[in-house]
Amino acid sequence: MAEPGLKELSATRKPKLGHFIVEFATPGIGHILKSAGCDFVLFDLEHSGFGFETVKSALRYFEAAQLPAIVRVPSREYHHIARAMDMGAEGLMLPMVGNPAEVRHIIDSMKYHPVGKRGVALQVAHDRYRPGSVADKFVASNRRTTLFCQIETEEGVENADEMAAIDGVDCLWVGHFDLSVSLGIPGEFDHPKFKQAIEKTVAAVRKHNKALGRLVPTVEQGIELNAQGFDFICYSGDVWVLHNALAEAIGKLRAGCKEVG
Incomplete structure (x- = not known):
């Protein structure tokens, strides 16, 4: 039985x-995350330095593990969006989406006719190099591709309701650090302005029955945010999980080991 996709x-x-991948695009990464119990992976191009050759390989690793992958592209430029789709991204995440016009441009860039205006490339990575009818491929691709719009600005919060209402938007994803900066309260996640922004975003997704996501640094915060209405919970990233686990172990070893001689 096939695993459920992002849609x-x-x-x-x-x-x-x-889990968030920003550093380790190794051949085993998909199977490692799947074995650990992950339902999805968020693969980053905005801050990682990964290029599209790496994306193309990494997506094969995730496919082999039957782990749905969201690719965060670095901008709303057509070539970033369409290339991620052609490489086989099932989910697409866009940073700092601010208004309905930007959402419609994204949908035009990632969806085939008649939903969007994406340039046609068939029997390549995104359709697993399989032949088939053009009409069937358009329908399958448009049904499969899943859009995650990042709410990272004050403008995005103000327009969250309108954006969540658009057919083709599957999830609003809060970028908490950039949102706090946009609100003029960098890193102040307990500030009333930040809490009000979250409440407004939660109300938008509830009204339109869309998903809501966020990156979380701790298990405790993930549980707390799930209770608030977040259902895509991305726990930490590869760099920080490795660093923190290793730092804890090395610290305990250093404290417990005695100097000999």
């Missing part, structure tokens, strides 16, 4: 738990 996952409000 199916985003249609439910049950918790979806994943």
